[in-house]
Amino acid sequence: MKAESEKQIQKAESLELDQSSFGLSALDFPLIIGFDGKRAANNLTGLGNYSRSLIEHLADQFPENEYFVYASKVKSAKQIDTFFKKSNIEFKLPQNGNFLWRSLNILKDLASDEVKIYHGLSHEIPFAIQHSRIKSVVTIHDLIFLRFPRYYKFIDRKIYDWKCKSACKRADKIIAISEKTKADIVEFYGTDPDKIEVIYQSCDDSFKTPFPQTTLSRIRATYKLPDHYILNVGTIEERKNLKLLVQALKGVAEEYKLVVIGKQASYFKTVEKEIEKLGLRSRIVFLQNIPFADLPGIYQMAKVFAYPSFYEGFGIPIIEALFSQIPVIAATGSCLEEAGGPKSLYVNPTDVDGLTAALNKILNNPSLQKEMKEKGLEFVQKFNSPLVTQQLMNCYRNILS
Structure with missing residues (x-):
């Protein structure tokens, strides 16, 4: 050698x-x-x-x-x-x-x-x-x-x-x-x-321009998306901590569903057991292999983007959400505060009650939603x-x- x-x-x-x-x-x-x-x-x-x-x-x-x-x-x-x-x-x-x-x-x-x-x-x-x-x-x-x-x-x-x-x-x-x-x-x-x-x-520039309503309607119909949903994007593995989000969903009004986009690793079985235990099967939609061209539309129709990962190097999905003008909740402990900025909400990645409270705080407060969208879009320009x-x-x- x-x-x-x-x-x-x-x-x-x-x-x-x-x-x-x-x-x-x-x-x-x-x-x-x-x-x-x-x-x-x-x-x-x-x-x-x-x-x-x-x-x-x-x-x-x-x-x-x-x-x-x-x-x-x-x-x-x-x-x-x-x-x-x-x-x-x-x-x-x-x-x-x-x-x-x-x-x-x-x-x-x-x-x-x-x-x-x-x-x-x-x-x-x-x-x-x-x-x-x-x-x-x-x-x-x-x-x-x-x-x-x-x-x-x-x-x-x-x-x-x-x-x-x-x-x-x-x-x-x-x-x-x-x-x-x-x-x-x-x-x-x-x-x-x-x-x-x-x-x-x-992130890809396609996240930075709102889709026309006709395109959003086509995407909603194609993937059978709920009228009101919380979005999570990322590989379903232990580090991403989807189980915490499933647990928090139990304390959120039933009109809100959870849409999860990502490859399913072995940890998915743990998540499935928690879903069955909490009786949430009808409130969670799992999607895989979504064409990249449709992904920004799925972001744009979400009510909240939730990302309770234990640890990340940066967190591109958060950037995608902010450019899509969606309020963000992320976890403390790594770099997600760098990506999400001062107007996103952050919770300890082991705190179910804290995540539930943060979700409800946003979902029940239209004026807060508006502020988070505007301030989030303003902040994310540093990553343009x-x-x-x-x-x-x-x-x-x-x-x-």
Whole structure:
């Protein structure tokens, strides 16, 4: 492995265009920026949406640059096909791919393509990139596997830790998606805080424009949505704490239902038992595999968005709700106050009565609903795409300067 690593370093350096020999700076030219495209090219939720959104906004806001997305395969799906149709976003397959390509051999491709910055969008960058002329950035979304190890299998936890710790050590710059994540990186890895820049996430622009009533009516009919509902979005797993929301629903007027959108993990059985115990089967609707184009409409028709998760790196669903002008209730204890702002309501993630009270406080008070919608929309502008994208480009250029 060591010999292979040294060989790739030599190749990368020999292929890299050294502009300094001509008295020129990388900033004098349009940039070629490379991205770890594993999720962008294959995932339709979560990190896939984050990756595509980040690159798309860069491509739109800074069209003079080229954006190369590196992945060993690509999934055929509307979201992904549309993404790669942009003229300055290019999908890059391995020149000589093997199982080491993403971690090591990609350096040859990056150097050959004259990439100036490589951005690892989810916790890892190629080994030995620090020995090449290619500058590197890594995004760390969270260190939940260290903060709450019980939620992860032992081997997964060890692999995540190894990759994150190594990337944080070798990258030229670390992007944390919240102040809480930055604090966790400093605490667990002893990283110099000056090496970490907090750049928040935005959400897809489709959440930022109200749908026409005809579209909302079509969505309501398609998914048989109740007239009045509380919304929860996210994988149904223990950390997301859906059981607390089910328990709180018992104390809310029966006209209000609960709509849950998300993949069902093994924890779903625990939630089902609680639903049966409380006699709430008729008041809860579970939806899966919702087309992304319809999701903003489901948000926009909700009365409240409730997100009692024990721990998050940031909380994109909260941003989606605020842009959709829906009042938000979230849990204390991680970064959700950063995402939700001062006018959202927060409860301890173990406090059923507190969550019930918060739900009723909003549902029974139209003037509070109006205030939370207006103030929430005002607050969430700090996460709007143009601002976040400019911060990211500033980060890239500062690394090169």
